[in-house]
Amino acid sequence: MDTVEFIQIRKFIVKLGKMLHKYGTPAFRLEAYLGEVAKYLGVHASFISTPTSLTFVIWSDRHEDEYNHAARLQPGDLDMNALSLTDELASELLSGNLSLTEADKRLNEIDAMGSPYGKLSTGTAFAMATGAFAMLMGASWSEIGWSAALGIVAYLWTLWAQQSKRVNLMLEPVTAFVGGILTCAISRYIDPGMNIPLVVLSSVIVFVPGLALTMGLAELSSRNMVSGTARTMDAIMQLFKLYFGAFLGVSVGFSVFGENVYTPAESLPYWATWLAVFLLCIALVAIFRTRLKHIPWALAAAFIAYSATAWSSDYMSPGLGAFVGAFALGIFANAFTRIANQPATIVAMHGLIVLVPGSKTYIGLNSFMTGQDFVKADHLGQEVFLIFMSLVAGLIFANVVMPTKKAL
Structure with missing residues (x-):
């Protein structure tokens, strides 16, 4: 040579x-x-x-x-x-x-290419993702609507951050801060009795680093110690920034608009959960910039992961149910690689996003700081840790049973 x-x-x-x-x-x-x-x-x-x-x-x-x-x-x-x-x-x-x-x-x-989806489509995807997450968490229809509206506000901050380095540095806490104040104002003047912490969490769910935490643990399990540690710590710091911004925003909102008395709403029907998964997957298409020809694969990956988890959770703990979901997702993603000759990451990320417990980590942090739970959850800390471990183990086992064709 x-x-x-x-x-x-x-x-x-x-x-x-x-x-x-x-x-x-x-x-x-x-x-x-x-x-x-x-x-x-x-x-x-x-x-x-x-x-x-x-x-x-x-x-x-x-x-x-x-x-x-x-x-x-x-x-x-x-x-x-x-x-x-x-x-x-x-x-x-x-x-x-x-x-x-x-x-x-x-x-x-x-x-040099930009996103195949325009700003309008991406903004709509932010609203759909935040509303769908609120639906998954059992919020009322009005809370789902307000979460979607605040998702658009979060997207406007994201657009501003692309133009300003200063805004980019404080994107997560300032978005959560503004979301907290606006939610308190909405609860005071328009929709009293809403679950403010849940709406605030839903409005910033796009920034919650559950996927980054899972990727960091996966890197640690593959003996990439430096990268895994750095990614995990970065995700934890991002979570801290989000929670502090939300905590400060709600505190200021309560001082300005008064305390909120939460009134539990009627539970959503069971089919709403599956609708939420579908809407969340559609939203992720624009947020992850997925190609049109891969959309059916991405939707199938998310439904396989979620349905496998939901089915297995009837027979074992939710943490071990996540293992079954991740295992099924890993098998499907590796099969996609062999059939479509494309990286497994393209469909695996869509499935992982409905499994990762980033929101539960946030909820656990809130419970630790305030001593209050804004959703019903028992033994949350142990469950979050077990789910993270189960996700990583499920993907590893899937790679053993059906090795991936590509390194990506």
Whole structure:
């Protein structure tokens, strides 16, 4: 291998790694995938990925050329459209249908792409996701409507954060703070007796880091200690910021508008739970930027995960029920990889989002701080821990029973 070819290869690997990191790929998947690409391109390589950095060491067969590259990066956000397109590009390159020069050019085009869904669709998805979560939590119809409305407010803050670094730094606490004040005002003047903590939690559920906590634990279980620890601690700090903002907002709201007396509403019918799962999955399509051709797979993944959990919870504890749900989800996601030749992450994330107990972690934090529960929950701390462990174990067992075709 001559030096010119080596330079071209290592430039492509570095760019590919940075893009996959940008799209929220977990460390153990990113390192394994880059290793496969490097092996095909005829170079030796070693990679270290963390949520905020990426290190490359690439060398030729006889060490004629060696290259080290370390980059400081921002934590990635899930972008299933770009992830899918990047994986397709890499597959075409590895199959010989695309030259390295063409692949490099296509990478630039994918990186410059925006969301396939416009701002209106994404804002609607925020409202649908927050309302659907309130429905899952057993809120009344009016509380569901107010949660959806506050979800739009959260999306407006997200748009502002994309334009302002200062707003981006305080996005989670200020969104929860504003949500808390607005909920207190609504309860005082429009809808008295509403469950204020539940509506506030629902309005910021998009920011609750349950998925990040699960990914961090999965990285720790795969012995990616640095990345797993960093991702887990980042998720915990994000949860703290959300709770503090909500706590401060509700406290200020009570001081300005007066205390709220919660009046329990009539329970929703059982079918509302399945409607909530469906609406939440539809909302995640725009939030995760899922491609149109993958929407049926994503919906199926969420319903398989939720139904398997609900069915098994009738025969065992909810924590172990999450293990069955994660196991079924892992089998389905790996089958998707074999059939569609796409990363399992594309459908697995949709299923995980209905299983991860990020909201229960928030509720447990509220119970610890105030001594009050705004939803009925017994032994919440033990249940949250068991669910997290069950999710990770379920995915590991699924990979053993049906190994994934792709590293991603």
